[in-house]
Amino acid sequence: MTVHVDRLDLAAGLLMAAADSIDGPAAATDLYGLAGLTRLTAGRISATPAPPHSIQAGTSFVEQVKAALDVLDAIDPTDGPADLALLAWHVHELHQVALNQGLS
Numbered sequence: 001m002t003v004h005v006d007r008l009d010l011a012a013g014l015l016m017a018a019a020d021s022i023d024g025p026a027a028a029t030d031l032y033g034l035a036g037l038t039r040l041t042a043g044r045i046s047a048t049p050a051p052p053h054s055i056q057a058g059t060s061f062v063e064q065v066k067a068a069l070d071v072l073d074a075i076d077p078t079d080g081p082a083d084l085a086l087l088a089w090h091v092h093e094l095h096q097v098a099l100n101q102g103l104s
Contacts, residue, residue: 006050007071007072007074007075008045008046008075008080008081009046009048009049009050010050010068010071011042011045011046011068011069011071011072011091012042012043012045012046012048012049012050012068013042013046013049013050013051014064014065014067014068014071015038015039015041015042015045015049015064015065015068015091015094016038016039016042016049017051017064018038018061018064018065018068019034019035019036019038019039019042020035021060021061021064022034022035022061022103023035030101031101031103034094034097034098034101037094038065038094041087041090041091041094044087044090045072045087045091060103060104061098061103062095062098062099062103062104065091065094065095065098066095068091069088069091069092069095072084072087072088072091073088
């Protein structure tokens, strides 16, 4: 794997921020599972998630997940981990679930 680990860290950081945005005391209980799945996916992408850039802070769950997917899609498959396509598919599915749940 020759990809800069920073990209994987950024994608994981965006997913962690997305999970944080729908989790917490004021969160809807039906979103706890989605927050947990998002954290699990982030943990598989990188064990050391980076905080997202300040320009992405405060954006919605859907926007942060989409940004993470864009980061993963920008990695050349030959430069990333062997399971890069599977990781990107998981993030894509999180994005689809969020859209189906009516999150924006």
